[in-house]
Amino acid sequence: MCRNIRVLYHFEPPTTAEEVRAAALQYVRKVSGLREPSAADAGTFERAVIEIASSTERLLGSLQARTTVRTREHEQEKARARGAKREARAREAPAQGEHAAEARVAVAGLARRRPRR
Numbered sequence: 001m002c003r004n005i006r007v008l009y010h011f012e013p014p015t016t017a018e019e020v021r022a023a024a025l026q027y028v029r030k031v032s033g034l035r036e037p038s039a040a041d042a043g044t045f046e047r048a049v050i051e052i053a054s055s056t057e058r059l060l061g062s063l064q065a066r067t068t069v070r071t072r073e074h075e076q077e078k079a080r081a082r083g084a085k086r087e088a089r090a091r092e093a094p095a096q097g098e099h100a101a102e103a104r105v106a107v108a109g110l111a112r113r114r115p116r117r
Contacts, residue, residue, distance in 0.1 A: 009060055012069045017053075020060070024053035 008015040008023060028048045029035055037045035 007070065007075065008056065009063060010065050010067055010070055012071055015060060017057075020056050021049065021053045024049045024056060027052055 006019070006023065008019060028045060032045065032048075034041075034045070
């Protein structure tokens with residue numbers, strides 16, 4: 001999923017219309033592949049954003065809460081933790097890549113040896 005589309009359900013304070021519209025805009029951008037539509041497509045693009053925002057509001061209004069209430073602060077903390085994990089994996093990846101390169105060299109060296117008789 002696009003990282004910019006956020007969970008909107010079951011927040012305290014409740015999700016705002018601006019948050020719903022921002023999510024709808026991100027969705028339309030992702031699906032259409034367009035950051036900004038051409039002048040010819042601007043009306044269609046805007047109608048899609050409005051329709052998706054409306055559908056999202058109906059969905060959020062009809063869901064029955066079975067989860068704990070979310071807070072924006074807690075969601076931000078979780079996002080920071082996920083980012084820290086990604087950074088840690090990125091720092092480890094070059095070390096693993098070097099090890100993999102050494103292993104390939106060793107295997108290549110074995111392949112060059114003459115077979116036993």
